[in-house]
Amino acid sequence: MLTLAWRNVWRNRRRSLITIASLAFGLSAIMFGQSLLKTLQSQLIEKSTGTITGHLQIQHRNIKDYKFPERYIDDPGPAEAALKAHPRVKSFGKRIHVTGLVSSPVTSSGVLIAGVEPSRESRVTSLSSYLTQGAYLKDGAHGVVMGEKLAQKLDLRLGEKAVVMAQAVDGSMGAEAVRLVGLYRTGSTIFDTQIIYVPLATLQEVLGVGGKVNHIVVRIDDIMETDAARRELAETLGNQPVQVLSWKNVDREILGIQRFQNGLLKVVLVVVFLIVALGILNTLLMSLFERVREFGVLMAMGARPSWVMRLVLFEAASLGLVGAVLGLVLGAAIIAHYGRCGLHLPLGEAVSYFLPFPSTLYLRPAWASHAGAALCVMATSFLAALPPALRAGGLKPAEALRHV
């Protein structure tokens, strides 16, 4: 039966090739979409966790807005001890994020002031890698690092002084003069114009909070272990007035974007599969009408209706298999090409308003998803063949033999 099915597929070579091509192009388009989304999403996560959120954060237990923790951890010591002892933790750093003002002799600008532990922060996030001039912050020095654009707006040059101001916990206005030690350019409007970095100790002085921090940012060895590490740390720190959050809790927008993109891809998948199914259905129906008499002959010889149905299904499965294999090869070649040469996307520029994000994406394969799509193509071929197969199996031999 397999021989007959395979030869029947190639009976009308052009029609089968068109069907196989539509399957292959459909699958490769789906693979491209899957790869693009995977790359986009993993870049988003990498950039978000690598520049601001980290993989985990420890914040005060009663905080509602995880992005801007409004309460302080009075004693970060136990959390630090737990992090040092945890095998999955690669690095961590204490932080205070607070809104305030940075002023130069010329003008001032509202900013998010990030108080960081310089030596630790550079092991948690990659901001220091975006430096274009000067150096990153040093422990124990009153320096400030800001974006080139912000410095330009403030008319500040390296070595010049700026004043950092924020409301202290007692309600007074705290201020500290800091020297501009480094300039960076991330390409992100928010990072380049609305965030400045000062040593944690400097900001603690401005705010009058002593040794308190409003979050601790953590990097673990493998992002895939984030949830496990979060659970373990939460258990360890269960008696402390803190909560352990993953990047998914802190940066919920990314999860929203992921869900939206995945939903969109599913719609595209359904549309592509419908087109594929209609193509297969059309091919098999045409083939069925051309071969009604032949099915009658097979039935006269003693082929059971179920055998005739299986023959049609095998033909569809052959089309689906060839289309899926070609689609996998074509899709893999496209992904490999854009993995090597990169794909310039305007989307990258749009995203980079919020995050340092490359406008050129180097696609990565998502093999599990690709294999799933290939299986769906084959399953679609099979399902689309059911109506013609049932029809062929339901033929009456004498009527089929009279068919012209």
Add this chain to the structure above:
Amino acid sequence: MSEAPLIETRGVTKVYDHGPGAAAVEDFSIEFHAGDFAAIAGPSGSGKSTLLNIIGTLDKPTAGEVLYEGGGVSGLAVEELSDFRLRSLGFVFQAYNLIPVLTAVENAEYPLVLQGAARAERRRRALEVLGWVGIEDLAHRRPDRLSGGQQQRVAVARAIVHGPKVVLADEPTANLDSKTAASLLDLMESLNRERGVTFIFSSHDPAVLGRARRVVQIRDGRLAGDSSK
């Protein structure tokens, strides 16, 4: 003639739903015996093909029944009928009806494929039968590279390869020139005489009917005569 007939039709009637209402075959009773070389004769539209289809279990009678070796087949389920045809019947059609994507030997062996015979055995048997019909050397040609007469010989090989009880041939020579038709009849006759294959074939050609040892006449769906040489 005391043994049970190979085939018996008892009061077979066939009325098509979509037809004008007249019966294509009406109250037709006849017996055929193993070893027959019989023709069903009648003009176009007389009901020859309908009768052959009913005898061949390809169509069900509206009334009456068909018996093989004394057992009724009209009540068998669709799948049982398929199995019955696979074991017991062979068909030869006017338009040859070979499967175009298979070679002559692959066409000839197909009933054995359906029976699930081992590849080597069915190939050996198909080549043997192609030898009987005189086209063993064309075994690996596809139908489009065979003449009409050669295709019909492959069809005969396909009809007898699995050793059926009877071969039913619906106007097997109608698409052949007279010389090729005579040659095919020679073949069928020799298979009947030498190998005991029972043939029932329909025709309206007097030259063909002249070769049959028994001629059953059908007119307007009714039995109009039954003569033996």
